[in-house]
Amino acid sequence: MRRAELALPSEECRAVLKRGDYGTIAMLGADGAPYAVPVNYYYHEQENALFFHCAEEGEKLDALRHCDRVCFTVVEQYQTVPEKLTSHFQCVIVKGKVSLITDHAQRARRLEELCLRFCSKALTKEQIRDKAQGGAGKTMVVQIEVLELTGKGKRT
Numbered sequence: 001m002r003r004a005e006l007a008l009p010s011e012e013c014r015a016v017l018k019r020g021d022y023g024t025i026a027m028l029g030a031d032g033a034p035y036a037v038p039v040n041y042y043y044h045e046q047e048n049a050l051f052f053h054c055a056e057e058g059e060k061l062d063a064l065r066h067c068d069r070v071c072f073t074v075v076e077q078y079q080t081v082p083e084k085l086t087s088h089f090q091c092v093i094v095k096g097k098v099s100l101i102t103d104h105a106q107r108a109r110r111l112e113e114l115c116l117r118f119c120s121k122a123l124t125k126e127q128i129r130d131k132a133q134g135g136a137g138k139t140m141v142v143q144i145e146v147l148e149l150t151g152k153g154k155r156t
Helices: 010-019 060-067 102-118 125-135
Strands: 022-028 034-040 042-046 051-056 069-081 085-102 140-154
Touching: 010 042, 010 069, 010 085, 010 140, 022 125, 034 051, 034 060, 042 102, 051 102, 060 085, 069 140, 085 102, 085 125, 102 125, 102 140
Parallel strands: none
Antiparallel strands: 022 034, 022 069, 042 051, 051 140, 069 085, 085 140
């Protein structure tokens, strides 16, 4: 990183990932062109992995099958400070390796964890479990193993 004084320590990078609601995954498309798309996700700290879901077919999945290396970014606390010609922010960049979760039970478990992250105020745990079980047969779940984690932030 060129501006080392802006580097976030690894524990703060993981905290940004845990707090984040969505990030942008950048991939190499099957046609060789770059492809990036925002997704909601959750970070499983013990496994040092990110999880998100997508349709079982489409451009995103084609790209992930073409090349299992991805870049995933999360930005939080972004605020412009026009009078100082700067901005305040924290961002994290993950370089990782993708695995497609094909086992039904594992998909259901990961979908349940994703839904608990985003839907626990609107649905009961039982409702979430039922929806995850129902969705596991028609929804792909993707794991990104974190191989490299860097972050940058500016607050002053």
